[in-house]
Each structure stands twice: as C-alpha cells, then as structure tokens.
Amino acid sequence: MSSGVTEVYGAIFSSDPLLLEEENQVAYGKALLKHLLLHRTISSCVPLQVDLHDSLSVEKFLATANHSTRKPEPSLIERYKQSRRGRTPLSPEDLKALREFTLVFDARQTQERHDPRFSGHEEAIESLKGKAQESQISQRLRIAVVGYRVGISKLPETGYFNEHLCLLGRHPQITLDGTGEPSRELRLSRTRGLGNAAEWENEVISGLELALRREPHIVVFPEFALPSESEESQSIERRIREVSERAQADHFIFAGSRHIGGANRGLILSRKGAAVSQAWPHLKTASARGLGENVLGPDTLKFPTYCASITIGETTTEFAIMVAICYDAFDPSMFLNLVLQCRLYSSSFPSIILVPSFNTSRHFVELLRDLSCVAKCVVVYVNGLHGDAKMFAFGYAILDLVGKESVVIDQLKNSAAIANKKKETLKARLKESSHADDIVTADRLRKEINLFDKKINAINLLRSSLADRIEAGSLTHLLTIERSGVAGEPLGYFRSDDIIYYNIDPGLVYDLQQFREYYYLGDSFLPEPFSAELIDQTLKEMQNRSSRRDA
DSSP states (O other): OTTOHHHHHHHHHSSOTTOOSHHHHHHHHHHHHHIIIIIHHHHTOOOOOOOTTOHHHHHHHHOOOOOOOSOOOHHHHHHHHHHHHHTOOOOHHHHHHHTTTBOOOOGGGGGGGGOTTSOBHHHHHHHTTTSOGGGSGGGSEEEEEEOOOOOEESSTTOOSSOOSEEEOOOOTTOEETTTTEEOHHHHSOOEEEOSOHHHHHHHHHHHHHHHHHTOOSEEEOOTTOSOOOOSSSOOHHHHHHHHHHHOSSOEEEEEEEEEETTEEEEEEEEEETTEEOOOEEEEOOSOOGGGTOOOOOOSSSOOOOEEEEEEETTEEEEEEEEEOOGGGGTSHHHHHHHHHHHHHHTTTSOEEEEEEEOOOOHHHHHHHHHHHHHHTSEEEEEETTTOOEEEEETTEEGGGGTTOHHHHHHHHHHHHHHHHHHHHHHHHHHHHHHHTTOHHHHHHHHHHHHHHHHHHHHHHHHHHHHHHHHHHTTTTTSEEEOOSOOBOOSSOOOBGGGEEEEEEOHHHHHHHHHHHHHHTTTTTTSOGGGSHHHHHHHHHHHHHHHHHHHO
16 A cells, blocks of 8 residues: 555554544544545555457466475574564565565564563453452453464465465466356465364464463454364364363353355354353455455355353443454445444444454554444454454554553643633634624534533543543553463464453443544544434434335
C-alpha cells in the first residue's frame, strides 16, 4: 500500500490516542474512507489484459512465480533457527535471503515481549495481592492470545527451515476436458503439511494447556495454527476437547484453522459448566488471493455470531463473539457485514471480533482499528507469522493506554478546558443574538451549546472514571506475558512468551464504550455511510428483510 497506513494512523493516534482533537477526527474519517474504498481494492486486484488469440499474452497471464532451485546455506538455516527460538532480530541481509525460501518470521514484530512495562502473568498476580478487590486479575475480562508461529515454505513439497506447511505449486497447463479450466485440486490452491504433524500437535496442546491454566475467558490461536491431518498423529480435535474438559473454568476457544477439503476451516469449542460443546467448524469466507489462496467459503448467507456467557467476578454477561479469519476482516464486503452484525447486537450484547491471521502486511493491523471504531466493538488480533497481537476497544488501541495513564488524564483535562472555552464563546454570542432578537441564530447557538455540554460531560465522566481506576490499580497489568519458560521441541516454533494475556477491567470497556457513544455526537466525523443515522436505517432494513424471510 502506497498510502502509508501505519504512518498516517501513527501521526493521528500517537499523540491523541482517544481521538479528542477535531482535526484528528476529520483526518481519521478521511483516511478510513480512503483505505476502505481505494487501498483495499487496489491490494486485492492486479489488472492485466489478456488476448486469447495471442499465445504469449495467454502465457503471461497464466505464468506463476518461479520457485527457487537453490538450497539455503547451513549457516542461514542456523541463524534463522536461533532467531525463532530467542526472538532476536535478523540482519536485513538475512531477511532478504530467507524470503527466497520461506515466509519469514520477523522478531521485530514482537519486541514488546521484552518491554519492562509488561510483567509476567504470575508476577502480575503476585504484585496485586493485598490490593483493592477490583484491581485483581480475577475480576477482569481475560483473553489469552496464543501467538503460535507457523512456518510456511514457499517451495512446493519442500521445507528447509523445519516449516509446518508448504505452499502448493500451481500448474495452469493441467486442465480438465480440454476446457482450459484447472482441476479442482489446482483451483483450490492452498497449503499442505510437511509431515511433522505429531510434533506440531504437541506444541499446540502445550500452548493451550499453558493458556487455560490462567483461566482465561477466551483463547484464540492464529490462522493455520491447527495442525494438518495426518494418519500418524492423534486427533487434534479430541486432544483439544480433553484439555478443555480438564480445565478449571469456562472458556471459548478458537483453536486455529487449517486448509482441509478445499476450505480454510477453523475449530471452535466452548465450555459452559461441565459441558463442552461439539467441535464447531468455522469457515473462512474471503480468500487471501495475494498469497495464492483460493478456498470454498460457506454455502449460505448465514454468518455465525457465537453466544458466550462470561462470568467476571460475581457477574455473568452474555457476549456476542464473531470470528473473522484474516482476510475476512479486510475484504470490504465482509468488513461491512461485520460492522452491521456488531451494531445489530450492540444494544443487547457487548461484541468481540476475533481476527486470527497469517499476515505478511504491517498495514493490515492498523486497519483493524477501523473495524473496532465503526462496529463499536472489541477486536482481538493474532498473527501466525510473527506471533504479534493487538487489541482495540471501540477504536482505541489498548496498548496506547499501557503506561500512559497520566498522559491520557492530562489530555482529557486539556480537552475539557478547550471545550469549556468554546462553550463560553457561544454563550456570549447567544447573549448578543438575544439582544438583537435573532431567533434563528439564537436557536442554533443553543443547540451548539447543548452539544458542547454533552461533550464536556463525556470527557469529565471518562477522566473521573479513569482516575478512580488508576487509584484502584485496575489499569495496571492490562497486558501480561506468559513466562513459564516452556519451549517447544523439536520444531522450535513455540515459546511460552508467545502467549500474552489481555486483562481488561470490564468497567474500562464500559467507560470507552460510553465515551465513544457520547463524545462524537452521532459520529459526524466518520464518512456519511457510517453516520449513526444511516447505520440505524440500514439495521432496520436488515431486520425487515429478516422478518420477511422468516414469514
């Protein structure tokens, strides 16, 4: 993407994480529309003319990338192995050399695992002992993100770096019935296991057991983390169910996905009380064609929203959980479907969208902020390539609040002062218009003053609530790292600190939701199709259509 999405959003949110300033709101609204309608489209299509009467033109269209016939140097293989195991960055030269053979893990994407702001999970629990009840991690919404790193070779049937999968080769000259149509196997270009499924299963089960030991409400693995089927390996579904049954608390698990039967199919299990649900297959809808994927999606218009009863402290809340496997969160049509589905349930249930991915683009992550903002929901992302993760709540990045609480409080205080000053100016103009008997102007000014009162009230409520939560300690340890020291062998793609935990005070989620709802006053800064009024109209039409189908 030539837009520099990361740079644009960084310029807006690095100094204004709550999007308080009007100029930043306007800039973000414009950038969101540009990215959704233009840059997502550009990245999903490569226009190329083909002349069916010109063999060279046809060959050019059918041509695929050539695969390397060289072997990597043993020293490069060893350096990459050590980088994976130690999460140490590689040189630019090594990264370039590796890209010839494999989809490359980049340790720079998870450098926060070494950040002193983030404690080990056990250490965090110990540090909160004896402090206020509301500060305890047991009183928070807990989401375990298992950033299991999946190795995928670019070479058909071959992997030099102990990868789990390889990309299938494509041979467009093989056709059916002389029609020029590729066979089904080739039409559904996907990945294939490289024969290490048993070891892979052991690492995934180890990660799941570690995560469930911390009693999270939700566990999410990335795309492709679910091991390939193999006659030599045990049933991964059965082993995951057994781990779920042994766990001490209820939970919702997205155990990763895999290519199987022409689909990219995820595995979901839910535990409620003593009952573990049936294994549920969740299908990816939109193919990541840029990576050569071409999968069969659902054969129905129905898109599942999973119901989850989550008990935090003494309170049980029904959550609506949606899963968007990687490109499903990026495809414009699916993006809009997710927005409408979240907004449809928002009045009754808080919504969480899980985005398990295998993602090579750093821009993709920033665009998940758009989904969280417009859908008014929580979005949790995890990447099977680098193991990185991100969480947004109503458009705000949780990481932007970590260690920056006092800065945010000061920004809210300054914004309230600026808004009060503007309100006083409007009140002075109202007084003048009243003397001049200008009824129309006076009425408009009263409405503007009323809007500023609402904005100021939203700012003050959030500032007061955040101050209380800071004092209580419930904003500490929003993100913790698993530091049990476990490392997977012999594949070496899993470490315990691939697991991070989001430990979110439910009151903070409510505060951000309320601020998001009342500070922006109808979402006037968003592109018109996403205004509150038009979204409400669309939701009514959706409900009317649903009623007509059910009649």
